[in-house]
Amino acid sequence: MNKSKKWIALAVIAVAIAGGLIFFVPKEKETKDDDYDFWKETYDILADRIDGLRYDEMPWRIGLQDRKNAEEKDYPDFFIEYQQEEEDRQTASCLSMFYEDLQNKAIEFTYEVTEFEGENIKAEKEFTIRSTDYKAGQFKTTYLVYEYLNGVFDRSDTQEGYLNVNGNEVDYVELPLM
Incomplete structure (x- = not known):
């Protein structure tokens, strides 16, 4: 009887320690992640590296809005x-x-390709990923294609999808190009 009370007490202590770790460790990690602001950090690094608010030396172009x-x-x-x-x-x-505005701080990445056939444009393609929430956990993706025949617009196609980032997992719905 004495042994079983000892095992029960040890089991309760082990469960309490495990529960405490599960409850407190993720909270601490979330606060550390919330302190890091990708937008501010990127802007500050760029402002330190380029002279003034613009850098235009091909193939790179960088533009910063003055904080004022x-x-x-x-x-x-x-x-x-x-x-x-x-x-x-x-x-x-x-x-x-x-x-x-306060609810719509957007992060956007756009990749454009223009293909030529001799002197004429053959196709213009654009792939865009844009955040739909401030924490950049949800993204809308858009893929646009404009095709030309002998330099004259022929047809277009658009595909849209969504990306959701949850920690180390990424879910997607109708993701173009995949």
């Missing part, structure tokens, strides 16, 4: 763009962050 002119001083708009030209193809990648 920003609607929300902690979240000024900015973009980082990289362009590349090949023989019959031009690409541009652009990461931008812009403040529409």
Whole structure:
């Protein structure tokens, strides 16, 4: 009888310790993650690295909104763009962050491809991922294709989808290009 009370007491203590770890450890991690602000950190690093508010030396273009002119001083708009030209193809990648209002601080990545056939445009393709929430856990994806026949617009196609980021897991619905 004495042994069984000892085992029950040890089991209760073990469950209490495990419960405490489960309850307190994730909360501490969440607060640490909430302190990190990707937008502010990226802006500050760019502002330190470039001279002034613009950098335009191909293939890179960077533009920073002056904090004095920003609607929300902690979240000024900015973009980082990289362009590349090949023989019959031009690409541009652009990461931008812009403040529409308190509920709509958006992070957007756009990848554009323009294909040529001789002198004429053959196709224009654009893939965009845009956050739909401030914490950047939900994204809307859009894939647009404009095709040309001998340089004249022929047809277009649009596909849309959604990405949800939950910790280390990513769920998607109708994700274009996959």
